[in-house]
Every structure is written in C-alpha cells, then in structure tokens.
Amino acid sequence: MVGVSQQQIETALKEYIDPYLQKDLVSAKTVKNIQIEGNAVTVDLNFGYPTKGYDEVLTKQLQAKLNAIAGIDSVNIRIEHKVVAHAAQKGITPLPGVKNIIAVASGKGGVGKSTTAVNLALALAAEGAQVGILDADIYGPSQPRMLGVKQQPDSKDGKSLEPVMSHNLQSMSIGYLIEEETPMIWRGPMVTQALEQLLKDTRWRDLDYLIVDLPPGTGDIQLTLAQKIPVSGAVIITTPQDIALLDARKGLKMFEKVNVPVLGIIENMSIHICSQCGHEEYIFGQGGGLRMAQENEVDFLGALPLDITIREQADSGKPSVIADPNGRIAQIYREIARRVAAKLSLQAKDYTTKFPTIKILNS
Ligand SMILES: Nc1ncnc2c1ncn2[C@@H]1O[C@H](COP(=O)(O)OP(=O)(O)OP(=O)(O)O)[C@@H](O)[C@H]1O
Secondary structure, three states: OOOOOHHHHHHHHHOOEEOOOOEEOOOOOOEEEEEEEOOEEEEEEEEOOOOOOOHHHHHHHHHHHHHOOOOOOEEEEEEEEOOOOEOOOOOOOOOOOEEEEEEEEEOOOOOOHHHHHHHHHHHHHHOOOOEEEEEOOOOOOOHHHHOOOOOOOOOOOOOOEOOEEEOOEEEEEHHHOOOOOOOOOOOHHHHHHHHHHHHHOEOOOOEEEEEEEOOOOOOHHHHHHHHHOOOOEEEEEEOOOHHHHHHHHHHHHHHHHOOOOEEEEEEOOOOEEOOOOOOEEOOOOOOHHHHHHHHOOOOEEEEOOEOHHHHHHHHOOOOHHHHOOOOHHHHHHHHHHHHHHHHHHOOOEOOOOOOOOOOOOOO
16 A cells, blocks of 8 residues: 655645634645654644644644545644744834734724733733733723732832733733822823833843733824834724724824834724623624725734623723633634734744844954
8 A cells, every 4th residue: 555645744734724824834834844654644833823722623623634635544733833023113122031012002092902902912821922011001001900910010120120920921010100099190202201111121021922002092102102112013903983993094004104014903892792681782883893904904803892791800800811711702812812923923033133243354
C-alpha cells in the first residue's frame, strides 16, 4: 500500500480557512511541521494570536478532515501561539515590556467604551495572552471599579509604578491615584502629559497586548494621544444610533490621519434582551455598525446586546468575561478578542528593536 504523503496533508490543511485570519492554514503560515509515521500524522500549528477558546473546535475539525484521507488512522494536532510586536506609527519608540498597544476609542461618551475595553482585555487574557489595561479615560476613570481594585499601586523605587494585578490583568489608572470624589480640572496639555507619564512610568511586565481605554471623543486630546502613544491598532466602539455612528466615523478619520490602522468596529447595546421574558428588540435600530464598517471598509468585529447583566457584573468588579466565563456574553467578547488579535497578527512586524547595529570599519 502506498503511504500517505506530505502533499496530501498540506492540501487538506489548505482547505481549512481559519475564521479569524480569513486565510487557509498554509497561506497563513501557521503550519510549522507535519510528521507522518505509518498511519499516524502529527501536525504542529503556531498562531500569531491567542487561541485557547478555539483550540478544541479547530482540533476536532482538522482531525475529521485528516482522518478522511485514506491510510490515516491517527491524527495528533498540536497548537501553540506566539504573539509578536507589530509596527506602530513611524518615529515613536516602543514601550518597554509591551509588544502591542491597542487603543479603544469612541466618537462619543456613554457608548460603553470602558466596559467593552475591560471585557476585551479580560477576553484576550482568557485566550492565553499576557494583557494589561491603561485607563486613559481621565475624566471618568471607571477601570478601578470594574476591576474591583481598591488599593493604590506600589512603587519599588519611588519613581515608577507597579501595575495593579486583578483577574490576571495588569492595570493602571489615574483612578488609583486620586480620590473618586476629587473633582479634577484637566486642561488639554495636562491630560496628555499625565497620561504619557502614567503609561511610561508603569513597569508593564511582558505584555502581549496593552489595551488603552481612551477618553471619549475625537478632539485635540485624543488626537495628541493617538500621535504620541505607540499604537499598533485601534478598535472603535459605537452604539447603533445614527448620532453615535456619525461620531464613530470621526474616530475612523482621526486614526487615519495619524496612520494608526483600525482593526475594526464593535457595536455595543446592539439589541435589547428583556431580563423578564427574553424578548429581543432593536431599540436603537438594526445593522448600523455593520453598515458603517462596510461603507468604510473596516472589519465589523461583533455586537454586544444591551443587557443588564453586563452593567451589573462590571459594577460589581467582575466584568462578564470573569463573572460568567461560559455564558453567551463572555463568548461574544472572546470571539471578538480572537478577531482583534488575529487581525493585528496580519500586520507588519515591528523590526525597529531588532535591527543589528551596523558598524562602518575604516580599513
Ligand atoms: N452592553 C451593555 N449593556 C448594558 N449596559 C451597558 C452595556 N455596555 C455598557 N453598559 C453600561 O453603560 C454605562 C456606560 O458604560 P461605559 O462607562 O463603559 O461607557 P463609556 O463609553 O466608557 O462612557 P464614558 O464616555 O463616560 O467614559 C455603564 O453603566 C455600563 O455598565
């Protein structure tokens, strides 16, 4: 009997389109090794984005596919992931301890940007990445409450700050340093200076992703931040109302202006689910976020319902991804997290720190 060939396995792997990368496994360069021993095949895959919540489904589908090849009776799929640093805006120095910064922005306030940012960060961590969150929403820092953090950050040297740990997430917020009731009057330059300091003086530790929860809006402050922080990609949060969509479009333009790629749009409060009877209703209109994404040729990353549990869980210091990890809402956030990370993994790598020094020798 003729044995199974490497070519046969590759052809089968080429037929599998990864739903997050939207490419087949071979073209996406995820296949690291194929080993055939008699009737047994082992495939080693390596992804540039964290895949914990997807490994089981992927393994089952590939096993079914490869087992269908005549002559194979044992399939072993080994999955790894390795997140690398991707390029940020030209001329901005990368942040020590942080591979990729993802900015979460909204055109207008109150659309659920901070709630989505923290759940996205927790979802990326649940997928297996090392994640941090910087609460740059200086006017209304809500991350301490949502992360259930009461203590102030430590400082080992009196100059830098140690990130606060909760739910396996490193975090920093102006809210850790000032009293919640203290009225702060921030003026433009003060905000950017305070945030730059908060970002740079924190000793982030080996982060694959740092989520930056930007202040709402698309004014000068946001523009300056988008220019000064080394951002690899941005995510825009909107609700389906026309007014929010209009403002979200301004957000898209802002990132375009500063050459930060937009990874996609998330629609929040998309559909209302009645907590009494489960009835579903599109209070703010249907499909607005998707249409806007299509019109502007950016990805639509997903939609979250308007659901009281999202607010209650965030308010209690345990956002939905932590409070109900197997629930429907957590699964939506995790699906979105995989899309965000996969989209980022397709972008150019950051070579700035890896170039060897060229020495010119006089002979
Ligand atoms: N999908 C949702 N379903 C129900 N409540 C939500 C949802 N998303 C956010 N909320 C609630 O809406 C309120 C506003 O959310 P959040 O603070 O995240 O918005 P924001 O856009 O960051 O606001 P700001 O612009 O003021 O910083 C919060 O009480 C939050 O718990």
